[in-house]
Amino acid sequence: MFMQQIERNPIYELVDEYYDHPILRKVRNVNGMSMYVVRLPCLLLNEKRYLIALTFQDDYIPMGSSIPLAHLRWRSFMTRVLQEEEFETLPVHSYTIKQQDKFMLPLSIVKRSKEISIYDVDTRQDLQVSLLHTRGQEFEYPSTGNLVSAFETFQTLLNWKDL
Numbered sequence: 001m002f003m004q005q006i007e008r009n010p011i012y013e014l015v016d017e018y019y020d021h022p023i024l025r026k027v028r029n030v031n032g033m034s035m036y037v038v039r040l041p042c043l044l045l046n047e048k049r050y051l052i053a054l055t056f057q058d059d060y061i062p063m064g065s066s067i068p069l070a071h072l073r074w075r076s077f078m079t080r081v082l083q084e085e086e087f088e089t090l091p092v093h094s095y096t097i098k099q100q101d102k103f104m105l106p107l108s109i110v111k112r113s114k115e116i117s118i119y120d121v122d123t124r125q126d127l128q129v130s131l132l133h134t135r136g137q138e139f140e141y142p143s144t145g146n147l148v149s150a151f152e153t154f155q156t157l158l159n160w161k162d163l
Helices: 002-018 147-151
Strands: 023-030 033-040 049-056 066-068 076-081 106-112 116-121 124-132 144-146 155-160
Touching: 023 049, 124 147, 144 147
Parallel strands: none
Antiparallel strands: 023 033, 023 066, 033 049, 049 076, 076 155, 106 116, 106 144, 116 124, 124 155
């Protein structure tokens, strides 16, 4: 486990840096996982964007606690558009979209359906990126891309393959 933690640190750091070091709030425990969320600003008034990190359930951290993303060893990380009223009162965190090469990790399609496109991260065999479809079309997303373009769809899930 310790070796996995060291190997994953560059990804945790990359995600934290991309979003300009957000602080997330613990909002619930569900199915053995703890959910941490922060709201992002959006120019589209009807769209509510969030960053979500899921960790193994951590009962020692009280509900409502604010934790820097850098301190969370997430099992799954999401950028999502949601209509959760409970999340609307969360603090808003702003960030700047990054275009540096280190954030442009290449993605290649592994599997697709009308609901989801699943990609491998070419430089990280232990990480997978999934994009949820909003139009029910199998080819809603291209066969290749990069991590920044995936993040900015706000229909994104990052998962470690070994979990």
